[in-house]
Amino acid sequence: MATNTDTVVLFVVGTLAATFLLYSSGLVIFRLCFSPLSQFPGPKLAAATAWYETLVDITSNNFHEILMDMHKQYGPIIRCSPWEISINDAEYYTKLYVPAGIRHTNSMVQRFGFGLESESLYSAVIPSSVLNHKDTIATTSDHDLHQLRRRPLEKYLSRQGIMQAEAVIHEKTRLLDERLSAMRGTGSVVRLDQAYSAYLGDITIELTVGESSRMLEEADFAPEWYYVFPSQRCCKRMAADTHRLLKMIPMGLIRSAYPRIAAFKMWDVLGRDKVDNIKSDLAEEVVPQKFSFFHTLIRSDLPAFEKHASRLSAEAVGVFGGGTINPTSALAFMTFHILNDAQIHRRLQESLTEIMNEFPQKSPTWIELEQVPYLAACVKEGLRMSCQFRRSARVAPHTELHYKEWVIPKNTAVAMAIYNMHYDSDVFPDPFAFKPGRWLGDIDPRMNRHFAPWGKGSRDCPGKNLASAEMYVCLGTLFRPGGPFSAQVALKDCDETDFALLRESEFGVFPYSSRGLGVSFD
Numbered sequence: 001m002a003t004n005t006d007t008v009v010l011f012v013v014g015t016l017a018a019t020f021l022l023y024s025s026g027l028v029i030f031r032l033c034f035s036p037l038s039q040f041p042g043p044k045l046a047a048a049t050a051w052y053e054t055l056v057d058i059t060s061n062n063f064h065e066i067l068m069d070m071h072k073q074y075g076p077i078i079r080c081s082p083w084e085i086s087i088n089d090a091e092y093y094t095k096l097y098v099p100a101g102i103r104h105t106n107s108m109v110q111r112f113g114f115g116l117e118s119e120s121l122y123s124a125v126i127p128s129s130v131l132n133h134k135d136t137i138a139t140t141s142d143h144d145l146h147q148l149r150r151r152p153l154e155k156y157l158s159r160q161g162i163m164q165a166e167a168v169i170h171e172k173t174r175l176l177d178e179r180l181s182a183m184r185g186t187g188s189v190v191r192l193d194q195a196y197s198a199y200l201g202d203i204t205i206e207l208t209v210g211e212s213s214r215m216l217e218e219a220d221f222a223p224e225w226y227y228v229f230p231s232q233r234c235c236k237r238m239a240a241d242t243h244r245l246l247k248m249i250p251m252g253l254i255r256s257a258y259p260r261i262a263a264f265k266m267w268d269v270l271g272r273d274k275v276d277n278i279k280s281d282l283a284e285e286v287v288p289q290k291f292s293f294f295h296t297l298i299r300s301d302l303p304a305f306e307k308h309a310s311r312l313s314a315e316a317v318g319v320f321g322g323g324t325i326n327p328t329s330a331l332a333f334m335t336f337h338i339l340n341d342a343q344i345h346r347r348l349q350e351s352l353t354e355i356m357n358e359f360p361q362k363s364p365t366w367i368e369l370e371q372v373p374y375l376a377a378c379v380k381e382g383l384r385m386s387c388q389f390r391r392s393a394r395v396a397p398h399t400e401l402h403y404k405e406w407v408i409p410k411n412t413a414v415a416m417a418i419y420n421m422h423y424d425s426d427v428f429p430d431p432f433a434f435k436p437g438r439w440l441g442d443i444d445p446r447m448n449r450h451f452a453p454w455g456k457g458s459r460d461c462p463g464k465n466l467a468s469a470e471m472y473v474c475l476g477t478l479f480r481p482g483g484p485f486s487a488q489v490a491l492k493d494c495d496e497t498d499f500a501l502l503r504e505s506e507f508g509v510f511p512y513s514s515r516g517l518g519v520s521f522d
């Protein structure tokens with residue numbers, strides 16, 4: 001027999017369930033019939049609830065493909081979530097992703113599931129407040145604050161800025177070249193992807209905080225730094241509290257128990273330590289060994305709240321990550337495909353004969369290497385394929401946007417996926433194949449319009465010149481005739497499956513089970 005308490009519990013649960021149902025139905029009816037976006041075409045399910053995309057993210061991670069199919073079915077402009085429009089028309093890319101001088105652009109604060117706000121699904125799992133990452137350039141939504149934060153980095157990493165700092169790239173490239181060349185004929189096997197992450201980490205850290213981290217000199221190329229990336233993805237699946245706990249456990253203990261997690265912590269600690277060092281150097285008027293971004297930033301006239309230690313260390317972590325993760329994936333991806341195809345390998349080597357003929361007495365500059373057509377073709381093809389897979393929506397807070405006959409209300413999130421443009425089979429036939437030759441000769445002019453590996457506008461990649469210089473100098477040096485890859489090198493314990501880009505992250509990443517880029521020098 002039901003007691004009074006049971007009746008009360010049943011009543012409360014029933015009322016809550018009914019309220020929830022009523023609220024959800026009302027919300028769905030509003031979104032489908034009365035929202036200012038209700039006139040836009042697209043699947044009703046995606047317009048009704050963001051749980052649709054959230055569930056795809058959790059189960060199959062292929063929303064970018066589903067989005068492409070939606071465009072095929074409903075046309076170039078669709079509503080892809082309750083609050084977001086997606087456009088698939090490369091001609092519109094530069095109209096949406098505009099420089100700061102053209103109009104104000106906020107980034108979209110991502111929402112998921114019930115519509116909770118979060119920078120991404122990732123930071124919904126580990127809130128950015130836990131990582132202190134919410135105050136970085138990349139995670140600042142408001143246009144004005146974003147510009148204030150971004151301008152100094154943009155200037156420091158401009159084409160001119162990188163040309164001045166190029167000596168660091170050449171110095172590290174020679175070191176990498178010497179280490180790999182010394183292995184020739186020894187039968188040694190090296191994890192080239194780890195070597196690249198040490199190389200890129202050393203350059204980024206030296207340029208941004210003025211001191212070398214010397215990972216390239218370590219016997220095994222500092223695998224901890226390399227594992228920061230997969231460990232970040234591993235932590236992504238954990239609860240926020242796990243990360244909070246991690247912060248309390250001594251580094252040595254974690255390192256011995258689970259080195260990959262130690263890498264994640266190391267990243268955080270490094271950001272804080274470097275910023276603290278610079279602050280105390282500046283207080284004691286110690287002259288830095290090398291000019292650096294953070295020295296300039298801390299000395300600049302930015303408002304004091306912008307120079308708060310926790311914000312700056314979060315920014316440092318962001319720049320170290322941006323400077324290592326994407327370029328490592330891109331370089332390893334390109335190197336795999338070049339080594340995996342004897343014809344591409346031979347052609348690249350031949351194309352470098354003339355420009356590299358005075359090496360090591362003289363290294364050609366990044367700008368000179370950009371002029372080698374086949375090298376440029378390999379870099380472009382690699383960037384086309386290892387691009388950003390998720391879309392980055394932009395919001396024009398003060399103006400309506402116009403696309404063909406459509407008027408998009410102001411303050412609406414509008415996105416265009418780089419993936420849709422880079423993998424469009426009309427423009428790039430056989431888009432999943434690495435074919436540098438497609439970039440040579442009289443190319444379809446649409447290819448350049450579809451190509452946006454760095455994004456565009458006021459929030460494009462500020463590291464594009466640095467990354468580009470690194471890729472040209474590194475590939476040009478290592479693949480030159482007489483270089484480390486001109487002797488008997490073979491891919492070791494890896495094949496295409498290890499480099500099949502996963503779309504689960506912002507950018508295409510290698511599968512978690514990837515055996516990495518093993519190369520043997522026989």
Ligand code: HEM
Binds near residue numbers: 453
């Ligand atoms: C192959 C190498 C790289 C690729 C393909 C790449 C690509 C991108 C893209 C597409 C964006 C725009 C994301 C968006 O629209 O939401 C971006 C943003 C960013 N990248 Fe890169 N990047 C690379 C290397 C670097 C490097 C070397 C650095 C730093 C030294 C860096 C730092 C950043 C930062 C801080 C942002 C955020 C910019 C903002 O929100 O204003 N990236 N990157």
